[in-house]
Amino acid sequence: MSNFDFDIVWQNLPYLFLVGLRFTLTLTVLAALGGVILGTLLAILRQSGGPVLSGFVAGYVNLVRALPLVLVIFWFYFLVPYVGQWVTGSPRPIQVGGFASALITFIVFEAAYFSEIMRAGIASIPRGQSSAGQALGLTHAQVMRYVVLPQVFRIMLPVLLTQTIVLFQDTSLVYVLSITDFLGAASKIAERDGRLVEMYTFAALVYFVLSFAASRGVQRLRARYAVPR
């Protein structure tokens, strides 16, 4: 153990946290928000969008869930510039940068998982709730907005947050794009100073502490936001 030098961690804390972890947390929060919003829309389409739309959504969800995330990250990074070129009619591929590419990837990828969570949630609300809303004169959209979804979010909050913790860990895969997320930052210092064991141990510790604290937080929220029945 005498050969290990954990001072390297303290010397590089500002870089690790202010650059690396900041990127990771920003990506996690934005991807979770985008994923929940897109996933909710997908779940609603799948449930009440008619056979064509719901078939399309089912296909999308099944496709995304059958692909490894690293592959999707890679593929998107190289594909998005060409899609941008095609959409805007530009003569050259549009460079979108690592962050935007990663964010789009995670939103698109996580939306598939979030939509399954939301779909289960919507299915768990008794049909009588929709009938009652409709009987009061609310439109289908108003019933979703005011009656069904608020209950779904309360019921599914723990599952949504647990999925977000998984997302937080998965963001480390952006290292394949040489992006400086938290793991990327740790990895760069490790390689530069030849302190692989110290840096990766520290990175593991940080991921563990944050994930563990978050899941404890989820358990508290579960108790607090439960619908009184």
Next chain:
Amino acid sequence: MSAVIQIENVDKWYNPAVQVLRNVSLTVSRGEVVVVCGPSGSGKSTLIKCVNALEPIQHGRIVVDGEDLGGKGVNLPRLRARVGMVFQHFELFPHMRVLDNLCLAQCKVLGRSRQEAESRALVLLDRVGLTAHAAKFPGQLSGGQQQRVAIARALAMDPVVMLFDEATSALDPEMVSEVLDVMVGLAQSGMTMMVVTHEMGFAGKVANRVVFMDQGEVVEDAPSKQFFEGAGSERARQFLSKILTY
């Protein structure tokens, strides 16, 4: 008397093999209280759900407050807002406080201000004796209290007619009377009501007419006095003897 609900020759199938309503015709006039009874599976709950188009019909016509439910360009949400409905399982919104349950549709459908909606809600909560519970969630109330809130929620929309779909059959016996009391009070105030129920005491007390259904058909439609003194049909007599003599 003008008709508030006109049901004309209605047929309904759940799928091509299962017919649940057969050539049903029925009229509820303004100020009238009509009780619909019959054995389970007779189609009475389905019929009342058809009246505000929660269930579609395949043949015939239903006209509510002068508007044909199947008419072109009919605005169903607007029409439903004029028809109050009370469900067997209350169907209060569990994530909202009692007061918010009463205000939601007033604000979103009728366009009332929050203040207007709240004052109307409080008047109705007082009427069903639950003012003290306005800030509670439905899950904190007893079944009887929840159903009274549900009645108040429907009344808050100032409906022209109230539909009751077995409003007391999910309640513990000791809570049935508190809900029936509210319904009787409503009937005596002149509200037009169509009530699916097994509570023959209620029917005898306030119903103008009793409609007896069996196997998707209206078997009997008679003034309540006449119905109880000697139902015309054998099936209605059998039904009555089963539920009245036990």
